[in-house]
Amino acid sequence: MNKNEPSENETGTTGTxxxxxxxxxxxxxxxxxxxxKVLLMRYNKTGVVALPGGFIHKTENLNDAANRxxxxxxxxxxxxxxxxxxxxxxxxxxxxxMKDILIANNITHDDNHWLLQRFISVGYYALVDFxxxxxxxxxxxxxxxxYDLAIIPKLMQDHNTIILKALASLRTDLDxxxxxxxxxxxxxxxxxxxxxxxxxxxxxxxxPAFQRKMLxxxxxxxxxxxxxxxxxxxxxxxxxxxxx
Amino acid sequence: MNKNEPSENETGTTGTxxxxxxxxxxxxxxxxxxxxKVLLMRYNKTGVVALPGGFIHKTENLNDAANRxxxxxxxxxxxxxxxxxxxxxxxxxxxxxMKDILIANNITHDDNHWLLQRFISVGYYALVDFxxxxxxxxxxxxxxxxYDLAIIPKLMQDHNTIILKALASLRTDLDxxxxxxxxxxxxxxxxxxxxxxxxxxxxxxxxPAFQRKMLxxxxxxxxxxxxxxxxxxxxxxxxxxxxx
DNA sequence: TCAAAAGTGTTCGTGATACACCCATGT
DNA sequence: ACATGGGTGTATCACGAACACTTTTGA
Numbered sequence: 001m002n003k004n005e006p007s008e009n010e011t012g013t014t015g016t017x018x019x020x021x022x023x024x025x026x027x028x029x030x031x032x033x034x035x036x037k038v039l040l041m042r043y044n045k046t047g048v049v050a051l052p053g054g055f056i057h058k059t060e061n062l063n064d065a066a067n068r069x070x071x072x073x074x075x076x077x078x079x080x081x082x083x084x085x086x087x088x089x090x091x092x093x094x095x096x097x098m099k100d101i102l103i104a105n106n107i108t109h110d111d112n113h114w115l116l117q118r119f120i121s122v123g124y125y126a127l128v129d130f131x132x133x134x135x136x137x138x139x140x141x142x143x144x145x146x147y148d149l150a151i152i153p154k155l156m157q158d159h160n161t162i163i164l165k166a167l168a169s170l171r172t173d174l175d176x177x178x179x180x181x182x183x184x185x186x187x188x189x190x191x192x193x194x195x196x197x198x199x200x201x202x203x204x205x206x207x208p209a210f211q212r213k214m215l216x217x218x219x220x221x222x223x224x225x226x227x228x229x230x231x232x233x234x235x236x237x238x239x240x241x242x243x244x
Numbered sequence: 245m246n247k248n249e250p251s252e253n254e255t256g257t258t259g260t261x262x263x264x265x266x267x268x269x270x271x272x273x274x275x276x277x278x279x280x281k282v283l284l285m286r287y288n289k290t291g292v293v294a295l296p297g298g299f300i301h302k303t304e305n306l307n308d309a310a311n312r313x314x315x316x317x318x319x320x321x322x323x324x325x326x327x328x329x330x331x332x333x334x335x336x337x338x339x340x341x342m343k344d345i346l347i348a349n350n351i352t353h354d355d356n357h358w359l360l361q362r363f364i365s366v367g368y369y370a371l372v373d374f375x376x377x378x379x380x381x382x383x384x385x386x387x388x389x390x391y392d393l394a395i396i397p398k399l400m401q402d403h404n405t406i407i408l409k410a411l412a413s414l415r416t417d418l419d420x421x422x423x424x425x426x427x428x429x430x431x432x433x434x435x436x437x438x439x440x441x442x443x444x445x446x447x448x449x450x451x452p453a454f455q456r457k458m459l460x461x462x463x464x465x466x467x468x469x470x471x472x473x474x475x476x477x478x479x480x481x482x483x484x485x486x487x488x
Numbered sequence: 489t490c491a492a493a494a495g496t497g498t499t500c501g502t503g504a505t506a507c508a509c510c511c512a513t514g515t
Numbered sequence: 516a517c518a519t520g521g522g523t524g525t526a527t528c529a530c531g532a533a534c535a536c537t538t539t540t541g542a
Contacts, residue, residue, distance in 0.1 A: 019265045022364060062332020062364055086330055086366050088306020120266060120306055122330050176416070191494075209531060211495075232493035233539035435521075453504060455522075460503090476520040477512035 018055035020114050023121045024062075025053040025087070025159065026070050027166035030130035031183040036149040036199055037130065038163060039073060041141035045104045048097045050141065050156035051163070053121070066124045073144055075134040080127045080182040084169040085162075088120040092158045101140060125166040127182035167200075174200060178219060181240040187223055189235040190214060262299035264358050267365045268306075269297040269331070269403065270314050271410035274374035275427040280393040280443055281374065282407060283317060285385035289348045292341045294385065294400035295407070297365070310368045317388055319378040324371045324426040328413040329406075332364040336402045345384055369410040371426035411444075418444060422463060425484040431467055433479040434458060 028039040042049045054069040056062055063081070070079050095116040102109045102116075109116065135144040147153075152163060173179060180196055194210045214220060221241040272283040286293045298313040300306055307325070314323050339360040346353050346360075353360065379388040391397075396407060417423060424440055438454045458464060465485040 019362075019364070021263045022266055056332070056364070058362065059334050061334050062330060065332075083330060086306060086327060088300070088309075088366075090303050090305050118263075118302065120263070120300070122332075172420070189494090206532065206534095207494085208496075208533085213531085230493080231491070231539095231541035233495075235494055433521085450505065450507095451521085452506085452523075457504085473514090474520080475512095475514035475518075477522075479521055 017058050019058055021117060021119060023053055023055055023119045024066050024069055025051045025121045025123050025162055026066065026073075026081075027051060027123065027125040027163055028070060028074065029125060029127050029166075029170065029183065030133060030146060031196055031199070032130040032146070034195055034199060036167075037146040038149055038152065039133070039135060039144065040147045040152075040155070041073075041137065042143040042145070043101055043104070043141045044143055046097070046100045048101065048141075048156050049153050050097075051159045052138075052144070062122065066122070070124070070126045070128075072138065073136055074126075074128055074132075075136060076128055076132060080179060081124050082126075082169070082173065082179075083122060083124055085123045085165050086120060087123060087158060087162060089158070090118060092121075093118045094157055097156045105140065121162075123162050123166060125170060127170075127179055129183070129185055131185055171201060178217065184240075187237045187239050189237060191235055193238075261302050263302055265361060265363060267297055267299055267363045268310050268313055269295045269365045269367055269406055270310065270317075271295060271367065271369040271407055272314060272318065273369060273371050273410075273414065273427065274377060274390060275440055275443070276374040276390070278439055278443060280411075281390040282393055282396065283377070283379060283388065284391045284396075284399070285317075285381065286387040286389070287345055287348070287385045288387055290341070290344045292345065292385075292400050293397050294341075295403045296382075296388070306366065310366070314368070314370045314372075316382065317380055318370075318372055318376075319380060320372055320376060324423060325368050326370075326413070326417065326423075327366060327368055329367045329409050330364060331367060331402060331406060333402070334362060336365075337362045338401055341400045349384065365406075367406050367410060369414060371414075371423055373427070373429055375429055415445060422461065428484075431481045431483050433481060435479055437482075 030037040030039065039052060040049050041052055052069060052073045054065065054072075056065040060068075063083075066081055066083075067079060070081065071077060095111075098115050099109075102113065130146070135146070137144040149163075149167070152160065154160065155163075174197070180193065180200070183196060184193065190211050193214060194205055194207065197210065198205055219241050220238045223237040223239055274281040274283065283296060284293050285296055296313060296317045298309065298316075300309040304312075307327075310325055310327075311323060314325060315321060339355075342359050343353075346357065374390070379390070381388040393407075393411070396404065398404065399407075418441070424437065424444070427440060428437065434455050437458060438449055438451065441454065442449055463485050464482045467481040467483055
């Protein structure tokens with residue numbers, strides 16, 4: 001018998017076989033109402049809150065698994081994903097919350113159940129258009145919702161640390177890669193974009209400098225239409241130019 | 245019976261238990277004779293060449309495992325290590341070379357042997373002082389030696405890709421983090437350091453600009469002693485200043 | 489007409505680029 | 516003396532910081 005072949009249903013979901021000892025945790029960032037948001041799962045019976053995550057099928061590419069996991073929670077396709085760190089400390093895997101969840105779900109298990117073993121987790125962060133996301137709970141966590149980055153509760157295991165590291169990675173990537181647009185809707189003003197940058201970097205930026213910098217990148221396309229609304233000059237709308 | 249408990253010796257080494265499906269591959273960079281070098285393992289019977297690598301003990305921190313693996317091959321302690329990417333494509337694990345090695349080592353196995361399963365590998369790069377390294381083979385690979393980065397042979401699995409990605413990471417980190425000094429001996433001239441930078445970045449740098457940039461970082465300490473040797477002005481020796 | 493925010497012009501300072509020059513040293 | 520490479524001085528340019536000014540819009 002192949003000891004890598006599971007002899008039981010591995011979660012409440014299906015009997016599909018996953019790699020053991022390895023997981024994916026996803027920090028899904030969204031931006032709304034001048035605030036950075038993170039998508040979190042909550043298991044209401046026990047109150048455990050955790051990052052969306054999942055496992056890798058035995059014949060699945062790691063990056064495909066990350067895409068699948070984020071797609072399942074958001075309902076989106078073609079998501080911007082970035083691997084940022086592997087969390088591999090032995091002590092990070094406190095089996096207690098998972099055990100509570102198994103008990104509450106009436107999943108038969110003993111202390112050697114694979115979900116109670118030590119896990120190493122690959123951290124991904126995703127940037128999504130907040131307005132397009134339809135959060136979907138999974139079979140274990142019965143709630144999936146946006147949390148303001150400023151008021152994240154105590155999360156399962158080291159997930160608070162993972163979020164901090166994801167944010168740090170996002171900040172350093174922001175200047176090097178051109179990824180902020182993934183957090184915006186198709187059309188946006190430079191003012192909106194500046195607020196996003198200021199929120200992520202947590203500091204004020206100078207408007208003239210910011211505008212020139214963004215426009216000099218040559219990846220923004222000015223849309224002929226203009227904004228309508230308030231008592232001041234109408235800003236231009238821009239869209240990210242796909243044809244580089 | 246605990247299916248995670250191995251029922252056999254897992255390598256030729258010892259009976260210690262490793263996590264399955266997860267490995268570490270290390271790109272160990274050295275600098276010598278105006279060339280970037282990489283430490284590679286070669287199994288002479290089959291001619292397979294591979295990156296130094298290893299597995300994670302079931303109760304070991306991931307980063308500790310990386311340190312251990314690099315220490316075992318180099319004989320060094322306190323090595324500069326950086327996690328840079330996780331290689332997780334399903335197709336990356338061609339079992340053929342490992343099978344040949346097992347056969348040549350007279351290790352009993354069937355096709356379900358854990359070393360022949362699919363592996364996801366965490367990539368680390370290490371920066372070491374070439375002159376201090378004493379390369380040590382392991383129980384499987386009977387040679388461990390420096391290879392010029394410009395002439396790397398075809399390696400096992402996707403290890404050539406891993407090296408390329410490590411080099412790319414090293415290049416981007418070079419400007420952001422202050423890590424080049426890990427590749428130098430304790431005392432060095434600015435000329436030496438410039439050659440190192442030029443080699444890594446693969447482009448010429450302007451001497452005056454480079455010197456001012458390095459000195460303006462405020463992390464170099466000029467040593468009173470001077471060089472002795474050739475028919476020109478003696479350059480100053482510097483050392484990396486630990487007291488930032 | 490005025491307030492508010494968008495967009496542009498201009499000055500200033502820093503740091504990189506590029507080149508010139510002087511310094512120390514062995515042959 | 517002189518070739519060789521190390522170290523420094525200096526002019527120029529590019530870019531961001533900082534601020535001023537004009538433009539557009541609704542009340």
